[in-house]
Amino acid sequence: MLNLVLFGAPGSGKGTQSEKIIDKYGLHHISTGEVLRKQIKEGTELGKIADSYISKGHLIPDDLMIDILRQELKGLPKGSKGVIFDGFPRTIPQAIELEHLLSENGESLTGVVGLEVPEEELVARMLKRGAETGRADDNMETILNRLKVYHNQTEPLKEHYQNKGSYIQIDGLGHVDNIFSSIAKEIDDRK
Ligand code: AMP
Secondary structure (H helix, E strand, C coil): CCCEEEEEEECCHHHHHHHHHHHHHHHHHEEEEHHHHHHHCCCCCHHHHHHHCCCCCCCCCHHHHHHHHHHHHHHHCCCCCCCEEEECCCCHHHHEEEEEEEEHHHCCCCEEEECCHHHHHHHHHHHCCCHHHHHCCCCCHHHHHHHHHHHHHHHHHHHHHHCCCCCEEEEECCCCHHHHHHHHHHHHHHH
C-alpha cells in the first residue's frame, strides 16, 4: 500500500494536492479537519467539542484525535491501494500513534510530503479561502493562532520525519499543477 502523509502549515495546499493525488493514485483520503467540520455541521457532541478548539485555532487534544483516526482507519475500503493522511499527524504523539496503527496492520508510511510555503503567502491564501468559502477559522485572528500552533506543535514533526529519512520537501509556491508534478515524481520514485 502507498501510505502518504501530506504535511504543511495551514494554507499550504494540503487539501488541493490531496485531491490530485487521490485522482491519480486512487488512494483513500483521511482529512481530520474535514471529519471535524462535518461533525460541527451535524451538531454532534464531538462537533461541539471540536468547535471550541477549532474556532480558537487550537489543536484538538491528542487522545480524542487518535480515537478519531482509529475510527477512520476502520472505515478503510477492502483492497485499498493506500491512504493519504491530510492534516494528521499534527503532534509528535500523533505521529508515534500513526506508526503503531499502521504497523499493527503490517503497514508503514511510504513518505511524508512536506509542502513548504512562506508565511505571507499562507496568510493570503487563507484569507482568500475564508472570503470565498466562508470557512469559519479562516479569519485573521484565528489564522495567526493556527500559525503559532503550527510552529510550536506541528513543525517539530519535520525533523522527526527527516531523521527517519521519510520527509520529502516540496516547494509549495507556484502553479497547482507544477506543484503536483513535483509530488507525483517523488511518489513514482517510491512506488
Ligand atoms: P485543517 O482542515 O487540517 O486545517 O484542520 C482544521 C482544524 O481542525 C485545525 O486548526 C485543528 O483545530 C483541527 N484539527 C485537524 N486535524 C487535527 C489534528 N490532527 N490534531 C489536532 N487538531 C486537528
